[in-house]
Amino acid sequence: KNQVEQSPQSLIILEGKNCTLQCNYTVSPFSNLRWYKQDTGRGPVSLTIMTFSENTKSNGRYTATLDADTKQSSLHITASQLSDSASYICVVNLPHNTNAGKSTFGDGTTLTVKP
Amino acid sequence: EPEVTQTPSHQVTQMGQEVILRCVPISNHLYFYWYRQILGQKVEFLVSFYNNEISEKSEIFDDQFSVERPDGSNFTLKIRSTKLEDSAMYFCASSGDRENTEAFFGQGTRLTVV
Numbered sequence: 001k002n003q004v005e006q007s008p009q010s011l012i013i014l015e016g017k018n019c020t021l022q023c024n025y026t027v028s029p030f031s032n033l034r035w036y037k038q039d040t041g042r043g044p045v046s047l048t049i050m051t052f053s054e055n056t057k058s059n060g061r062y063t064a065t066l067d068a069d070t071k072q073s074s075l076h077i078t079a080s081q082l083s084d085s086a087s088y089i090c091v092v093n094l095p096h097n098t099n100a101g102k103s104t105f106g107d108g109t110t111l112t113v114k115p
Numbered sequence: 116e117p118e119v120t121q122t123p124s125h126q127v128t129q130m131g132q133e134v135i136l137r138c139v140p141i142s143n144h145l146y147f148y149w150y151r152q153i154l155g156q157k158v159e160f161l162v163s164f165y166n167n168e169i170s171e172k173s174e175i176f177d178d179q180f181s182v183e184r185p186d187g188s189n190f191t192l193k194i195r196s197t198k199l200e201d202s203a204m205y206f207c208a209s210s211g212d213r214e215n216t217e218a219f220f221g222q223g224t225r226l227t228v229v
Binding site: 042045049103104106 | 119148150156157158159160163171172173204206208216217218219220221222223
């Protein structure tokens, strides 16, 4: 079972609209949870980083939330633009001092913004 | 703006051959990583490297893989005897501090094993 699950798998929205992407994780404990944007054929680009004690983090039109009790995170995109079309990936990082310390990636949500 | 650079952008190799993928991390970063992404699948962690040694590695990173920082600027991933299933995009990343700072990814090397 994937320890980081994202939904929906894909999403199509109209330019200018808002959307929210979900990430549920079972990884515990964790050091931080990150959201990345990955354009096709390119490397991921960091959007937000939240430690387990943070509830929300914003980066321009991107706002991430974290509920460590329910093990859920969301990424909200405001006033979408055509350039927002990409895969959005949720990543949970284990603390450094555990033997299994590593990054666990979700499958990503493919967002398509249409004019 | 500083960036992580990877070479080559595309590498084709025959099964059983050794390949070396090269990365130049951002100059003042201390932590270095390799990931792979098989076409159509999610990104997978391979290994992290700090202070000239491996700090963490995944189950994928078996004996056919090795990493090295041969000088002050390069960070390499060697695959000793490539298999067809090694075909993937390989990403290098670096960060100033492992835990809560931003990791910067390179543009990737597409490895095709034939």
